[in-house]
Amino acid sequence: MAWLSEQEAKAKRQTDVGPPHYEQFLPPVIKKNYGQWKYHEVLEPGVMVHVANSGDKVYTVRAASPRLLATESIRAMLDIADKYCDGYIRFTTRNNVEFMTPDEGKVKDIKKASADAGYPVGGIGPRISNMIHTQGWIHCHGAATDASGIVKAVMDDVFPYFVEKELPNKVRLALACCVNMCGAVHCSDIAVVAIHRKVPTIDHDLVKNMCEIPTTIGSCPTRAISPDVAKKSVKINDEKCMYCGNCFTVCPPIDIHNPEQDGVAIVVGGKIGSLRTGPKFSKLAIPYIKNNPPRWPEVVSALRNILDTYAADARKHERVGEWIERIGWESFFKKTGIEFTYQHIDDFTFARETFRTSAAFKW
Amino acid sequence: MKKYDTPLLDELEKGPWPSFVKEIKKAAKTSEMANDELGQLEKSYRDKRGYWKHGGIVGVLGYGGGVIGRYSRLPQEFPGVAHFHTFRINQPSGFFYSTKALREICDLWDEYGSGLTNIHGSTGDLVMLGMRTEALEPLFAETSSRGWDLGGSGSAMRTPSCCVGQARCEWANIDTMDICNVMTQEFQDELHRPAFPYKFKIKVAGCATDCVAAIARSDCSIIGTWKGKIAVDQDAVKDYAKKGMDINAEIVGMCPTGCMSYDGKTLTIDDANCNRCMHCIAKMTKALTPTGEKGASILIGSKAPIVVGSLLSWVVVPFIKMEPPYTEFKDLIRKIIDWWDENAKPRERIGEVIELKGMRSFLEAIGVPPQPQQVFEPRKDPFFFWKDEDLNGK
Numbered sequence: 001m002a003w004l005s006e007q008e009a010k011a012k013r014q015t016d017v018g019p020p021h022y023e024q025f026l027p028p029v030i031k032k033n034y035g036q037w038k039y040h041e042v043l044e045p046g047v048m049v050h051v052a053n054s055g056d057k058v059y060t061v062r063a064a065s066p067r068l069l070a071t072e073s074i075r076a077m078l079d080i081a082d083k084y085c086d087g088y089i090r091f092t093t094r095n096n097v098e099f100m101t102p103d104e105g106k107v108k109d110i111k112k113a114s115a116d117a118g119y120p121v122g123g124i125g126p127r128i129s130n131m132i133h134t135q136g137w138i139h140c141h142g143a144a145t146d147a148s149g150i151v152k153a154v155m156d157d158v159f160p161y162f163v164e165k166e167l168p169n170k171v172r173l174a175l176a177c178c179v180n181m182c183g184a185v186h187c188s189d190i191a192v193v194a195i196h197r198k199v200p201t202i203d204h205d206l207v208k209n210m211c212e213i214p215t216t217i218g219s220c221p222t223r224a225i226s227p228d229v230a231k232k233s234v235k236i237n238d239e240k241c242m243y244c245g246n247c248f249t250v251c252p253p254i255d256i257h258n259p260e261q262d263g264v265a266i267v268v269g270g271k272i273g274s275l276r277t278g279p280k281f282s283k284l285a286i287p288y289i290k291n292n293p294p295r296w297p298e299v300v301s302a303l304r305n306i307l308d309t310y311a312a313d314a315r316k317h318e319r320v321g322e323w324i325e326r327i328g329w330e331s332f333f334k335k336t337g338i339e340f341t342y343q344h345i346d347d348f349t350f351a352r353e354t355f356r357t358s359a360a361f362k363w
Numbered sequence: 364m365k366k367y368d369t370p371l372l373d374e375l376e377k378g379p380w381p382s383f384v385k386e387i388k389k390a391a392k393t394s395e396m397a398n399d400e401l402g403q404l405e406k407s408y409r410d411k412r413g414y415w416k417h418g419g420i421v422g423v424l425g426y427g428g429g430v431i432g433r434y435s436r437l438p439q440e441f442p443g444v445a446h447f448h449t450f451r452i453n454q455p456s457g458f459f460y461s462t463k464a465l466r467e468i469c470d471l472w473d474e475y476g477s478g479l480t481n482i483h484g485s486t487g488d489l490v491m492l493g494m495r496t497e498a499l500e501p502l503f504a505e506t507s508s509r510g511w512d513l514g515g516s517g518s519a520m521r522t523p524s525c526c527v528g529q530a531r532c533e534w535a536n537i538d539t540m541d542i543c544n545v546m547t548q549e550f551q552d553e554l555h556r557p558a559f560p561y562k563f564k565i566k567v568a569g570c571a572t573d574c575v576a577a578i579a580r581s582d583c584s585i586i587g588t589w590k591g592k593i594a595v596d597q598d599a600v601k602d603y604a605k606k607g608m609d610i611n612a613e614i615v616g617m618c619p620t621g622c623m624s625y626d627g628k629t630l631t632i633d634d635a636n637c638n639r640c641m642h643c644i645a646k647m648t649k650a651l652t653p654t655g656e657k658g659a660s661i662l663i664g665s666k667a668p669i670v671v672g673s674l675l676s677w678v679v680v681p682f683i684k685m686e687p688p689y690t691e692f693k694d695l696i697r698k699i700i701d702w703w704d705e706n707a708k709p710r711e712r713i714g715e716v717i718e719l720k721g722m723r724s725f726l727e728a729i730g731v732p733p734q735p736q737q738v739f740e741p742r743k744d745p746f747f748f749w750k751d752e753d754l755n756g757k
Contacts, residue, residue, distance in 0.1 A: 001474045009504035015425050016551040019453035020510045022540050025461050026530060035529040035538065039649040050531050058531065066381040068492070070389035070397070071469040071478045078462040078469075089465070091458040091482050093526060093575050100531075118381055134485055137407035138383075138400070139433060139447070139492060141415040146407065148383040149375055156378030163379075181667040183485040187579040187675070215709060221670045246669045250710075252417035259411035272579050274571035275642040276617050279578050279675050293408040294371040317613060317646070349672045 027088040029058045029102040045164055046121030047107055060098050061110045063119040064130065064155075064162060067095040068138070068148060073118075080113045094130045094172075096123055122163040125170070129162070131155055132174040134182040142249060143177035144194035144262040145291050150175055153295040154192075157304055168314040168323070171307065172272070179244050187270035189320040190306055191282050192299060196243040197261045204233040206253035216251040221348070242348075263290045266302055268332075269321035280321045283329075285336070287343035302338075309336045330362050364391075364398050371408040372401065390478035396493050397477045399443025403435060414441075421448055421496050423503040426555045429513025430499060448499070450476065450491035451514035452506060453547065454483055456540035457527050467509065475502040486564065487524030488514035512551075518710075519557035520550040525567035526574040528587075533648060534641070535569030536587030536657040537685045542567045545689055546696075553700075560707035563700065571641045577662075577676070582713045583696060584662040584676040585685070591655015592634040593643070599650035600630045614643050658684045659692075663699065664714030674714040679726070681736040695729060702728040723748070 004012065023031070033052035040050040046062050077097055081089040084106045090098045097119060099110045111121045123129035131154055134140065136147030154173065161167060175192040176185040185191040207216075208231075216234055217225045224240035225247060227233075234254075236247075245256040266289070270282030285306060289298045306320075313335060314323035324332045333340050346354045375384045387404070390397035403414055419432030431449040438445035452468070468489070472478060477493030484490040494502065503513070514522035523546050526532070528539030546565055553559070566577035569587040577584035604610055610630065615623045622636035623643065630650070632643075644651045661683060662676035683692060703713040706720055717725045726733060 001470065003475070003498075004501040004504050006500070009501045011504075012508045013423075013500075013504040014507040015512075016555060017507055017510060017512045018548045018551055019455050019512060019544065020464070022456040022459050022530075022544060025455055025459035025464065030530050035535075037529070037531060037533040039533055041649075050533070060531070064381050065482065066383040066386060067481050067483075068383040068386050069480050069482050070386045071473050071480065072389045073386055074465060074469050074480065074482070078465055081462050087462045089460055089462060090527075091460075093458075093524075095483065097482075118385070120379060120381075132485070135481075137404060137413040138387075139415065139449070140413060141417040141433075143413045146404075146413075149408070152375045152378065152380055152382060152384075155380035159379045179668050181673075184576040184579040186667060186673040187576065218708070219670065219710070221672075244669065248417075249669075257412050262411070270579075272573050272576045274573070274640045275645060276619055276640060279573075281673055281675070291411050293411060294374040317617060317642075 025088065027058070027086060027100050027102075029056055030100065032056065033058075042125040045127060045162075046111070046124055048124050049104075056102065057104070058100050058102055059104055059107050060100050060124075061107060061114065061121055062092065062123050062129075063097050063099070063114040063121050064123065065091070065095055065097045065119060066148070066152070067130075067133070076117045077114075077119065080110060080117065084110045084113065092129070094132055096130050120163055126167050127161050127165065128155075128158050128167070128171050128173060130173075132172075132183040132185070132188070134175075134177060136177045140177060141252075142180065142245060144196055144245070144257070145177050145192075145264050146293065147175050147177045149294055150192060150264070150296050150299055153297070153300050154303055157300045158307060161307075167311050169317050169319045171310070171320060172270075173303075179246075180249070184270075184272065185267070186281055187272050187279060188282055189268065189270060190303055191267050191270065192264050192303070193267060194262065194264045195288070196245055196256050196258060197263070197288065198243060198256075198258050199236055199238050199241045200243070200245070200248060200254045200256035202233060202236065203253040203255065204228070204231040207231075207233040207251060210253055211251035216247055216254070219246045219250045221246065259291070263288050264296075264299055265289075266299070266306070268306060269324050271319050271321045276317070277322055277325070282321075284344050285332075285338055287341060306336055306338075328362050364395055365402065367398070367402040367405060369401060369405040372405050387479065393473075394478045395443040396447065396495075397443075397479055399441040400447065400477065400479070400493060403437060403441040403444055406437075406440075415447075421499065423499050423513070426513060427557045428516035428519050428555060431516055444493070446495040447477070447493040448496065450494055450499070450502060451484065451488040451516060451522070452491060453512050453514040453522050454487055454489045454524070456525055456543045457530050458483060458487075459530070468506070468511070471502065471505050475505070486514070486521050488522050513555065515554040515562075517557040518559045518561050519555070519563070520553040520559070521562050521564045522554070523547050523550075523565040523567065524575055526569050528567070528569045532569055533652075534572065534644065536589050536653065537567070537569060537585070537659050538687075539567040539569045539575075539585075539587065541687065542585065542685060542689060542692075545687070549693060559700075559704060561710045561712055563703070563713070565696075571639060572645060579665050579675060580667070581665060581676065582663065583699065584665060585692075586660045586662060587657070587685075588639060588660050588682065589653040589655055589657050590682065591653065593632050593637065594652045594654045595630050595632065596650045596652075597629060600625075600647065601628075603647050603650060608646070614646060617642055656684075658682050661692075661695070664712075664717060666712045666714050670710075671715050671718070676714075678737045679729075680731055681734055695731075698729040
């Protein structure tokens with residue numbers, strides 16, 4: 001393939017066409033029964049069947065994906081889809097791959113082909129499906145940790161809960177490499193969010209050439225930034241700064257990266273759906289674990305401790321957040337053995353709502 | 364091509380979960396870009412920090428977004444990632460593809476980029492990870508001429524996304540895939556040419572299970588719902604009981620409004636007292652089916668922590684019909700966006716603006732009346748405003 005020349009590109013390009021219409025990508029059995037599905041059943045940890053009003057069935061085989069995929073891997077998945085799924089494939093909202101077929105007989109072939117290609121089958125039902133994450137050190141300027149590395153280490157550790165073992169309900173895991181949280185980390189059952197712990201350093205010469213001062217000042221959630229007129233730059237009130245790094249996001253010469261002090265926090269109890277109880281935010285469980293590449297063993301074992309405690313103690317259908325609310329946060333810290341510190345008590349915008357205005361609590 | 368020693372990254376090839384390191388190495392066999400990504404990433408693992416410069420405006424002619432500029436801080440050491448921009452391709456609704464279409468994209472990407480992708484990015488786009496500036500125009504010509512446009516980035520309408528909806532899910536009350544596609548087409552100009560105060564995200568979920576996390580991460584969360592009764596197939600209920608479900612403990616006892624009862628023979632739902640949380644339907648999908656008028660609840664405001672803290676979307680319109688061509692919804696959302704555009708400071712999300720200006724200002728601007736469904740509880744404080752029209756009794 002040769003690159004298009006400038007003129008060829010100019011002639012060929014189209015704008016504002018939008019995405020291709022999904023209809024052309026629907027497997028025939030799905031197209032035929034669109035809007036006419038009656039029920040579904042989870043047959044195995046990685047296999048479910050949807051049954052239509054017409055009686056037609058579609059079997060879905062879900063397989064693990066690391067989200068970051070080389071074209072070679074995509075082609076391997078497409079080969080499976082060509083062989084067994086009439087040339088159709090889809091991906092899930094949590095980055096796994098799904099192979100669909102109306103033919104039950106093909107399910108075991110798909111499972112084997114996918115596993116052989118390196119994409120194990122699982123993740124449906126009351127278990128772990130995948131760990132949402134973003135770019136980390138692979139691509140992001142703001143990352144305080146690597147995303148893919150921690151995700152790989154965690155998913156290796158909780159793998160039995162992907163392929164087989166059941167949990168009281170699904171457990172949504174996620175990771176954000178900074179507090180911008182590009183993915184629903186703030187509402188996950190158990191999530192990792194990378195944080196900084198030191199006030200950033202300012203390169204004043206670069207600030208005056210690169211940064212819009214009012215935007216920089218306005219970017220600070222705690223109003224820690226004010227003008228430094230003499231330097232034609234800004235200054236930071238150390239006591240107000242809580243190292244969120246938003247100033248860096250709008251003004252790169254404010255450098256917040258600190259390899260020795262940066263690390264990750266673990267948050268728990270978030271929920272998206274409205275089933276039984278409403279959506280909830282994740283709350284702080286562990287304020288800091290150091291970055292320890294390549295496999296972050298301390299993060300993995302801390303997360304696993306929370307998961308195991310939940311699995312052993314929660315009632316059927318309880319999500320992590322519901323389990324914690326039923327037993328009380330004081331019990332959560334006791335059962336998991338996690339230390340409760342000053343960092344756990346809120347002092348930001350919604351702090352007052354979190355203080356316990358009741359004399360009823362467990363010891 | 365330089366051969367990098369990657370002892371730290373090699374550790375992440377071990378273990379049962381598919382390895383991203385294996386993926387980068389696959390692409391690195393033929394791509395200098397992927398190879399240098401590997402080298403730089405190993406250095407990041409040694410030094411415990413990233414080596415990417417902040418931003419950099421690149422794009423294609425006529426668009427202000429869809430391409431995320433990325434430059435390495437170490438271009439001499441890792442020339443392959445001197446430029447490593449992201450090319451966001453707007454995905455088809457529901458992430459369905461034909462193998463033919465994806466193969467075409469793979470072939471183009473191998474030619475013009477690193478061979479590395481994210482399927483998918485967090486917002487939903489198909490992410491082509493790593494290309495040089497000079498490849499942008501030819502690749503865009505190749506993809507757009509084949510019907511693949513760029514997604515949104517920056518202070519623009521971002522790429523809408525949706526759950527699998529009526530394509531496969533029996534719980535979808537609205538055609539999420541169609542709504543997502545129609546809205547993406549409706550807002551092409553706003554998507555490609557950033558003119559908003561900040562980002563605006565739309566996500567479409569078929570029901571309150573919200574498998575696309577709309578309520579947590581979209582400014583405008585469209586959540587499918589219904590107004591009628593839940594139809595009960597009593598034989599199917601008995602079937603679940605026979606298979607071991609403890610209906611009283613797991614279903615009746617977990618109903619948040621206590622509107623259900625089960626005497627071992629008949630499951631009864633007091634529909635007037637059902638708040639449509641989806642728990643019973645999710646656990647007994649063969650037995651329970653929503654009936655009656657279908658539509659959507661529109662919730663507004665969710666966002667990630669920066670700046671005021673995380674917000675979940677809250678109910679603004681409890682019920683709106685969502686039937687093609689979605690004229691009523693399109694009118695509503697344009698009013699919503701216009702009000703936000705007029706009232707927001709730079710980088711202010713609509714949730715933050717509503718908190719600042721108050722729900723009344725927002726509701727009056729978009730023509731939606733106050734309703735108890737919009738709040739969990741009324742205000743606690745006595746500090747409420749009166750307008751002349753309130754005093755004079757409208």
